[in-house]
Amino acid sequence: MAEPDEIVHQSTRLRLMSVLNALPAGEALEFKRLKAIAQATDGNLGAHLATLEKAGYVEIEKDFVGKRPRTRVRLSRVGRNAYERHLRYLRDIIEGATPDQA
Amino acid sequence: MAIGREDAERALKDAADAAGRSHRLAGYRGASGFLLLWGLIWAVADVAAYLNPMAGNWAWLLGDVIGVAGSVALGMRMKSKGPSESRWRGVGSALLIAAAIAMLAIGISIISPLRSAAQSQAMAGLAAGCAYVVLGANQGLRIAAVGAAMIALTLGGWLFAHEQFLLWMAAAGGGGLVLGGLWLRTV
Secondary structure, three states: OOOOOOHHHHHHHHHHHHHHHOOOOOEEEEEEHHHHHOOOOOOOOOHHHHHHHHHOEEEEEEEEOOOOEEEEEEEOOOHHHHHHHHHHHHHHHHHHOOOOOO | OOOOHHHHHHHHHHHHHHHHHHHHHHHHHHHHHHHHHHHHHHHHHHHHHHHHHHHHHHHHHHHHHHHHHHHHHHHHHHHOHHHHHHHHHHHHHHHHHHHHHHHHHHHHHOOOOOHHHHHHHHHHHHHHHHHHHHHHHHHOHHHHHHHHHHHHHHHHHHOOOOHHHHHHHHHHHHHHHHHHHOOOOOO
16 A cells, blocks of 8 residues: 655645656756746745755756756656655545545 | 645645646647757748749758658657657657648649649648647647747738748748747747
């Protein structure tokens, strides 16, 4: 039976992971685009990404394009598995396979 | 960690919305390559046709070969999670659009033969515009908007550009596709 994942479940982090999970495996997204697509208004976006990185769910790359700094984020395989597991858990709650914990 | 049914439903909806936006924007990125490629071919071939009709015929023949080969290559490059399946879907979509436009062109030439390069270009502009509108209904409204703009520009050129129609189509058809391709990259 699937288990809840507190790291994934937080709403901003869930949106971030949903956006990254929809990309082709291994593909990275620039921080600015990720923020826009996830419609993340949370000023603490950097902290959320740091949390995901610490859990091994995302990989963050920093480099330069010319003189412009660029931050890119990609979902790791561990992160993809954790995301899919958590979504399965949520579906189980709705379908009644997992007891409602509220 | 307590997650209720409503919370689970809300989370799943948020996740689906975010994934949908991500898919749509990835689709725009993929489509932009096709628009840029065909826009450039269109602009060059129509300028050639304006300057010299025979050169225009050859430019379009060569352009079509480059365009089809380039479209297949772009389709192959479109990676996705369902690995080869999606790649072939990209190639398939590009070929399907090309085949639909070719069939329309053949059908029109049988029913009502086109007598000038301008007529051919006008029909090509309308057919390509319609194809993008149909594609956009499925892939995202920006692609449909590019198709609608192409139709409007083609009809506008036909009504008002007269002798300069091929030049108009090079700028409006080819240039419009290039601008449309760049526009899709801005999201």
